[in-house]
Amino acid sequence: MCMYSAKEGMPTDWHLVHYGSRAIGGPGLLFTEMTCVAPDARITHGCTGLWNDEQEAAWRRIVEFVHAQSATKICLQLGHAGRKGATKLMWDGMDRPLEEGGWEVLSASPEPYFPDSQVPRETSRADMERVKAEFVTATERAARIGFDMLELHCAHGYLLASFISPLTNRRTDEYGGSLDNRLRFPLEVFEAMRDAWPREKPMSVRISATDWAEGGITGDHAVEVARAFAQAGVDLVDVSAGQTVREARPVYGRMFQLPFSDQIRNEAHVATMCVGNITTADQVNTILAAGRADLVALGRPHLVDPFFTMKAAAWYGAKTYCPPQYAPGQDQIMRNSVRDRADLDDLKVRGKPKTRAELKAEGEGRRLAAE
Numbered sequence: 001m002c003m004y005s006a007k008e009g010m011p012t013d014w015h016l017v018h019y020g021s022r023a024i025g026g027p028g029l030l031f032t033e034m035t036c037v038a039p040d041a042r043i044t045h046g047c048t049g050l051w052n053d054e055q056e057a058a059w060r061r062i063v064e065f066v067h068a069q070s071a072t073k074i075c076l077q078l079g080h081a082g083r084k085g086a087t088k089l090m091w092d093g094m095d096r097p098l099e100e101g102g103w104e105v106l107s108a109s110p111e112p113y114f115p116d117s118q119v120p121r122e123t124s125r126a127d128m129e130r131v132k133a134e135f136v137t138a139t140e141r142a143a144r145i146g147f148d149m150l151e152l153h154c155a156h157g158y159l160l161a162s163f164i165s166p167l168t169n170r171r172t173d174e175y176g177g178s179l180d181n182r183l184r185f186p187l188e189v190f191e192a193m194r195d196a197w198p199r200e201k202p203m204s205v206r207i208s209a210t211d212w213a214e215g216g217i218t219g220d221h222a223v224e225v226a227r228a229f230a231q232a233g234v235d236l237v238d239v240s241a242g243q244t245v246r247e248a249r250p251v252y253g254r255m256f257q258l259p260f261s262d263q264i265r266n267e268a269h270v271a272t273m274c275v276g277n278i279t280t281a282d283q284v285n286t287i288l289a290a291g292r293a294d295l296v297a298l299g300r301p302h303l304v305d306p307f308f309t310m311k312a313a314a315w316y317g318a319k320t321y322c323p324p325q326y327a328p329g330q331d332q333i334m335r336n337s338v339r340d341r342a343d344l345d346d347l348k349v350r351g352k353p354k355t356r357a358e359l360k361a362e363g364e365g366r367r368l369a370a371e
């Protein structure tokens with residue numbers, strides 16, 4: 001998740017501590033924030049990048065720490081902000097245009113995100129070649145660093161997503177019009193990256209499975225999008241939603257994006273990862289057992305609890321890898337979880353409403369006692 005804490009695209013000590021502590025907390029797989037392939041591919045001045053040797057060295061330090069100190073695998077998410085670039089840090093105004101110090105932004109079509117956002121330049125064929133080459137170079141750097149997995153960001157209205165949605169793609173060339181045409185550039189980028197990424201390592205793509213807006217992408221379209229990426233060699237579709245246009249009307253709630261993962265997994269027969277307001281281990285296990293996703297990602301819960309996974313595992317009596325420095329803490333939660341579970345079971349039994357038969361039997365008992 002974007003930390004908006006990089007300097008000139010360089011991950012800092014913040015990132016080492018942030019990713020390092022999440023890895024130690026025991027998740028199977030850790031995703032980086034959207035890391036940008038060029039200075040003008042950034043969302044904000046605080047976004048991480050992977051376009052020079054210094055950034056490569058900084059990411060290597062993080063990846064080596066994760067591999068040395070945890071059993072967690074780490075996936076790099078690469079992206080290009082498109083028309084949502086040159087905007088303010090989250091805490092200064094999400095997606096709001098920079099008043100100064102910005103840069104020219106690109107999109108599938110020259111339409112701004114907010115009415116007062118910068119009007120993006122329509123991506124030319126030459127821009128496409130340059131952007132594709134930037135993604136490939138960043139992929140080569142990621143492979144050298146030793147990331148375990150790579151994700152291409154094609155969601156949330158960023159550059160590649162702007163091609164996929166008919167709400168942001170008004171082109172009349174072979175990159176606009178039908179869904180096949182709108183997918184052409186994102187697939188060209190994906191295929192070029194797949195060629196540069198080690199065959200034995202997985203790749204995923206993040207998509208917005210609905211635009212939550214009239215005339216936009218729906219779950220049915222997302223099934224087609226997933227099929228196209230699967231044919232191009234994607235191993236996992238990371239199913240997000242929305243953030244394409246300002247007029248969207250998302251339907252929020254617990255696990256609100258899960259139906260799209262379910263639809264894609266079971267109609268396109270592609271492995272999916274679901275995400276979005278999933279907050280308990282119980283929900284995670286239910287989703288997996290019901291076959292509605294192959295992986296479950298938790299974003300905000302991890303911001304405030306790096307040890308979510310270790311604690312959830314302990315609750316079920318399972319031991320995740322724990323660095324020896326922290327073993328006494330894990331031993332304690334393993335012991336306490338047994339008692340806490342027994343207490344909860346006891347409470348559930350005591351709190352269970354009585355059946356009609358039980359109430360009737362109780363009533364008869366009282367009547368007999370009174371006689």
Ligand SMILES: Cc1cc2nc3c(=O)[nH]c(=O)nc-3n(C[C@H](O)[C@H](O)[C@H](O)COP(=O)(O)O)c2cc1C
Nearest residue numbers: 001002033034240275276277278297298299300301
């Ligand atoms: C602060 C913040 C930063 C985020 N950064 C990214 C990002 O870099 N890449 C991305 O694909 N999604 C990003 N997201 C979206 C999350 O990945 C996730 O889809 C969303 O928060 C919903 O999941 P959750 O309820 O588990 O947090 C971000 C969300 C937040 C709140």
